Amino acid sequence: MTEEKRRAYWRENLRLMGVLMLVWFAVSYGAGILFVEALNSFSLGGYPLGFWFAQQGSIYSFVVLIFVYVWRMNALDRKYDVHEE
Amino acid sequence: MDTQTLTFIAVGLSFALYFGIALWSRAGSTKEFYVAGGDVSPVVNGMATAADWMSAASFISMAGLIAFKGYDASVYLMGWTGGYVMLALMLAPYLRKFGKFTVPEFIGERYYSKAARTVAVICLIVASITYVIGQMKGVGVAFSRFLEVDFTAGVMIGMTVVFFYAVLGGMKGITYTQVAQYCVLIFAYTVPAIFISLQLTDNPLPQLGLGSQMADGSGSLLQKLDKVLVDLGFSQYTAQKGSTLNLFLLTLSLMIGTAGLPHVIMRFFTVPSVKDARSSAGWTLVFIAILYTTAPAVGAMAMFNLVKTVQTDTVGVLQANLEYEQRPEWFKNWETTGLLTFEDKNGDGRIQYYNDKNPSFEAPPSWAGNELKVDRDIMVLANPEIAKLPGWVIALVAAGGLAAALSTAAGLLMAISSAISHDLVKGLIKPNISEKGELLAGRVAMGAAIVAAGVMGINPPGFAAQVVALAFGLAASSLFPAILMGIFSKRVNRQGAIAGMLTGLTATLIYIFWFKGWFFMADTAMAPNNSANWFLGISPEAFGAVGAALNFVVALTVSRLTAAPPPEVQALVEAVRVPRA
Numbered sequence: 001m002t003e004e005k006r007r008a009y010w011r012e013n014l015r016l017m018g019v020l021m022l023v024w025f026a027v028s029y030g031a032g033i034l035f036v037e038a039l040n041s042f043s044l045g046g047y048p049l050g051f052w053f054a055q056q057g058s059i060y061s062f063v064v065l066i067f068v069y070v071w072r073m074n075a076l077d078r079k080y081d082v083h084e085e
Numbered sequence: 086m087d088t089q090t091l092t093f094i095a096v097g098l099s100f101a102l103y104f105g106i107a108l109w110s111r112a113g114s115t116k117e118f119y120v121a122g123g124d125v126s127p128v129v130n131g132m133a134t135a136a137d138w139m140s141a142a143s144f145i146s147m148a149g150l151i152a153f154k155g156y157d158a159s160v161y162l163m164g165w166t167g168g169y170v171m172l173a174l175m176l177a178p179y180l181r182k183f184g185k186f187t188v189p190e191f192i193g194e195r196y197y198s199k200a201a202r203t204v205a206v207i208c209l210i211v212a213s214i215t216y217v218i219g220q221m222k223g224v225g226v227a228f229s230r231f232l233e234v235d236f237t238a239g240v241m242i243g244m245t246v247v248f249f250y251a252v253l254g255g256m257k258g259i260t261y262t263q264v265a266q267y268c269v270l271i272f273a274y275t276v277p278a279i280f281i282s283l284q285l286t287d288n289p290l291p292q293l294g295l296g297s298q299m300a301d302g303s304g305s306l307l308q309k310l311d312k313v314l315v316d317l318g319f320s321q322y323t324a325q326k327g328s329t330l331n332l333f334l335l336t337l338s339l340m341i342g343t344a345g346l347p348h349v350i351m352r353f354f355t356v357p358s359v360k361d362a363r364s365s366a367g368w369t370l371v372f373i374a375i376l377y378t379t380a381p382a383v384g385a386m387a388m389f390n391l392v393k394t395v396q397t398d399t400v401g402v403l404q405a406n407l408e409y410e411q412r413p414e415w416f417k418n419w420e421t422t423g424l425l426t427f428e429d430k431n432g433d434g435r436i437q438y439y440n441d442k443n444p445s446f447e448a449p450p451s452w453a454g455n456e457l458k459v460d461r462d463i464m465v466l467a468n469p470e471i472a473k474l475p476g477w478v479i480a481l482v483a484a485g486g487l488a489a490a491l492s493t494a495a496g497l498l499m500a501i502s503s504a505i506s507h508d509l510v511k512g513l514i515k516p517n518i519s520e521k522g523e524l525l526a527g528r529v530a531m532g533a534a535i536v537a538a539g540v541m542g543i544n545p546p547g548f549a550a551q552v553v554a555l556a557f558g559l560a561a562s563s564l565f566p567a568i569l570m571g572i573f574s575k576r577v578n579r580q581g582a583i584a585g586m587l588t589g590l591t592a593t594l595i596y597i598f599w600f601k602g603w604f605f606m607a608d609t610a611m612a613p614n615n616s617a618n619w620f621l622g623i624s625p626e627a628f629g630a631v632g633a634a635l636n637f638v639v640a641l642t643v644s645r646l647t648a649a650p651p652p653e654v655q656a657l658v659e660a661v662r663v664p665r666a
Contacts, residue, residue, distance in 0.1 A: 001663070010662055017174050024170050028163045033333050036156070036325060046305030047296035051323045054159035055151075055381040056292060059166045059374050066173045066367035073178075073363060082665045084358045 001082065009080045016072050020065050027053060027061040088476035092231050095480035096487060099269050100246055103262045103491075107250030110258045115520050118255030118527050119186040119503050125260055125355040131368025133263035134352045136270065136488070137496035138165075138343075138369070139376060140216075141223025144270060144489035149461030151384030152391075155314075155322035158384070160332050164339025166370060166377055171344040173366030177353040179572045179661045181362035186354060188347040188500075188564065189508040195571040197654055198579040199513055204586050206504045208563045209347045212556040214538070216348075217497040221542025223490035230422060230466070231483035237543050243491060244539040251495050252531050256355060256503075259495045266488035271375055273485025277469045277478055278379045281386050284472060291382030310389050316400045317392065317439040318446030322385065328622045338629035342557030345565030348500035359664040387464040390471050395438045395457060401449045406435035415470035424460035425467075431456075498538065502530035558597055558625075562589035562632025570640055572662070575655045577644045585640025593632030597625045 001009075031039055032054035039050030047056070077083035112118040125133070143165070151158040183191050189209060193202025221240050228239025250258040275291075282294030286306055298305050311321045320326055343349065353362045394413065398405035409427060419425040427436060431453035438457040439448060466486070469478040506527035511518050518526070563586045570577040570585075577585075600614040612618040614625065623631065649655075 006659065006663065013662075020170070020174060024167065028167050028336065029333060032159060032163055033329060033336065040323065045293070045296040046298060046307055048307070048323050051156055051159075051307070052296065054156060055162055056295075056378055058163050059378055062166050062170050063367065063370050063374055065170050066370055067364075069174055070360075070363045070367055074360060077360070077664055082663050084360060084665050 001080070005080060009076065009082065012076055013073070016069065016076070020069055023061065024065055028058040032058050086476070088479050089233070091476045091480035092483045095477070095484040096232065099265075099484045099488060102265050103246055103250055106261045106265060107253050107258050110250075110254045110261050112253070112255040112257045112524070115186075115507075115524050115527070117257045118524055119507065120351075120354045121255075121257040121260045123355060124357050127356050127361040127365035128368050129264055130260070130352060130356050130361075130365045131370075132267045132372050133260045134349060134365070134369040135372035135376075136263040136267035136492035137352055138349055138373060138493070139270065139489055140493035141220055141227075141486060141490040143376065143380075144274065144486055145223065145462050145465050148380045148383040148387065149464035151381055152388040152464045153461050154326075155320075155385075156325055157327050157332065160336045160339065162377055162381065164336045165343055166373060167336070168340040168343025169366055169370040169373070171340060172349070172353075173363060173370075176344060176350060176568055176572070177362045177366050178359045178664070180350060180568070181353050181356065182359050182661045182664060183657075184354075186351075187503050187507050188350050188568070189504055190512065191571065192564075192567055192582070193508070193512065195654065195657065196567075196579045196582040197651065198583065201567075201579060201583050201586070202508060202512060204583060204590075205564060205567070206508045208559050208586070208590065209504050210501055212346065212559040212564075213348060213497045213501045214541075216556045217494050217501075217534075217538045218541045220490045220494035220497070221538050224487060224494070225542060227483060227486045227490065231479075231486075240539055240542045243487070243494075244535055247491055247495050247498065248532065248535050251498055251535065252528050255527060255531070256499055259499055260352075260355060262495065263492045266492040267372060269481075269488040270485040270492075271372070273481040273488075274376055274383075274465075275379055276481065277472060277474055278383050278386075280474055280478075281390070281468065281472045282382060285386055285389070291386075292378045295382040295385055306389065307385065310385055313389070313392050313396070317396065318443040318448065319440045322388070328616070331616070331619075331622050331624055331627055334623055334630045335627035338561050338627050338633075339557060341565045341633055342561035342629050345560035345563075345568065346556070347504075347560070347564065348496040350568075351500055351503070352496070383468065384464060387468055387471065391459065391464075392438065394471070395436045400439075403433075403435070403451075406433075406437055408435050410434065412436070413471075415467055418470065419463055419467050422463075424463045426458045428456050428458075430454045494538065498531060498534045501534045502527055505530040505534075555597060558593040558629040558632060559590065561629030562593040562636055566633050566636040566640065570637070572658065574641075574644075575658045576649060577640055578647055578650045580647045581640040581642075581644030584643045585636040588639040589632040589636030592635050593628055596620070596628045596632075600625050 031050060036050035036054060040048035042049040044052045116122055147161060150161060180191060189202045189205035192205040193199060224243035225236040225240040228234040229236045250262050278291040279289050282291040283289055285300060286294040286297040287300040288294040288297045295306060299309060307323055311323055314322055353365060356362050356365050395407050396405060397407060431451055436456055437452050439455055440446060441455045469482055506523055510526045511523050566589060567582050567586050599611045602610040616622050
């Protein structure tokens with residue numbers, strides 16, 4: 001693997017990570033803590049929305065985030081031909 | 086059959102299963118002993134890691150914590166799950182690529198330094214030992230409460246079981262027993278929750294039940310819970326009480342502490358590939374999320390049932406307060422344990438449960454103070470009885486609590502013994518030890534760690550209650566930043582890493598000790614442990630994130646001022662970043 005390809009692979013990895021961590025921050029620290037009071041004026045079923053994010057939604061989002069990461073990284077590994085076999 | 090007999094059967098059967106697995110999965114090589122042979126499937130490892138992670142505290146105490154703190158307890162839910170996103174994206178795949186046996190080993194090689202490895206070993210051992218004492222205590226409590234076996238005898242039985250499969254099978258034995266323990270504990274946790282959700286809301290899924298309308302058509306569960314609590318002078322269940330900064334930092338500290346705990350990280354050394362390490366972290370969180378999304382429903386519903394049992398109608402109406410003589414059977418059962426106590430302060434023979442510390446709450450004139458003290462642990466333990474579920478469900482909860490405590494204890498003991506036999510004995514003291522010798526050293530270290538943990542579980546040092554803050558604070562402020570920078574920076578060198586770890590560690594320890602007493606001797610605290618004295622209102626439990634930030638700043642600064650790591654170490658960083666080549 002050339003130095004250049006190595007850098008490109010790492011850059012794409014970091015970009016993906018950055019996007020996913022942004023969502024991670026938004027659903028927990030954002031919706032669950034910083035903006036919880038504002039979101040509580042909306043409701044989701046019988047849940048105040050901010051409360052739902054803090055005790056349910058953030059956790060579901062975390063699970064989805066990891067599997068999106070797995071899926072995108074497997075594709076990236078193939079693209080740069082660094083996948084294990 | 087009575088509940089007692091059923092409990093003996095449930096616990097006996099689960100222990101027999103663990104013994105069977107132990108016999109089947111003996112370790113023959115160091116690779117099997119440390120990383121279960123390195124060929125565990127990602128789903129199996131996910132299940133084992135979930136059991137490894139979910140301790141007696143998750144199983145027994147967390148729902149109770151949520152019941153009494155309401156929204157503010159969300160920090161534990163988010164903190165103890167969000168850490169897995171960091172683990173999956175930032176640590177696990179790279180450490181798997183590194184492909185060795187322990188966390189201190191990575192730190193030692195990446196920072197080309199025995200001193201760094203030694204600091205990591207010390208952090209690991211302190212964090213793990215303090216954590217394991219709590220598990221042993223949980224085992225003793227479960228035995229004494231459900232089986233009426235003496236506390237000490239209970240701990241010894243638990244130790245014997247762990248000794249058997251952990252010494253024989255090492256990581257291999259632990260992995261497969263943890264899978265069995267996960268099945269026991271998740272079944273035991275969700276079955277009562279499903280029944281209670283059905284009773285209150287007609288919805289079999291507790292996750293949806295919590296956000297549903299009441300089965301009797303009286304409105305939404307959470308709104309009713311908010312109202313009954315406010316009527317009794319408590320704050321709204323769904324509203325925020327603590328300071329935003331503290332909630333934020335506590336969540337962050339728990340997340341990076343989770344991602345940095347060595348007994349969790351080392352489980353990712355057991356899967357075959359980098360790809361598997363990534364997906365295994367996802368499976369881990371799936372299995373954890375089943376319990377962690379059920380817990381808020383258990384907490385809220387148990388709180389609702391408790392209040393409704395005692396305060397059956399409008400506050401102020403005399404008949405609305407339960408007569409003590411009319412109290413239900415579960416109430417009597419838990420009174421005998423001392424976890425539920427009633428004191429008739431106004432002598433009316435009825436139970437008043439309310440917030441007598443709230444100056445703006447106008448209690449009816451005949452009330453003379455709160456008469457009911459409830460230990461938060463009974464919220465999960467008494468749940469099946471409160472919901473009038475059959476004896477076998479109660480028996481299941483006992484086996485589940487034991488499974489949660491034993492699986493976590495075994496994982497921690499594995500982290501301790503591998504740090505001793507692999508990092509201290511092979512890495513530092515006797516590098517040319519034979520594989521057989523190292524395997525023996527691992528078994529001896531495991532045995533010694535189990536005995537030490539048992540002794541401390543029976544005679545817990547005064548600080549046992551404070552250990553969670555310490556374990557998470559240590560992992561967050563020392564190990565997590567060192568590993569993270571080791572992967573994401575090629576520039577951070579030996580001097581920077583050691584200075585950073587020591588700074589983060591010292592700052593966090595001093596802050597915790599300042600408010601909780603030096604080495605947890607309460608009378609040596611420098612200031613009362615309350616928000617008025619805390620720096621910027623940050624609680625000692627939440628300080629790990631600040632310690633981690635200090636670690637990063639010091640490590641990056643010192644590294645800039647000193648020479649870059651040697652080329653072979655930079656090549657190592659390049660290598661861990663790519664799955665193949």
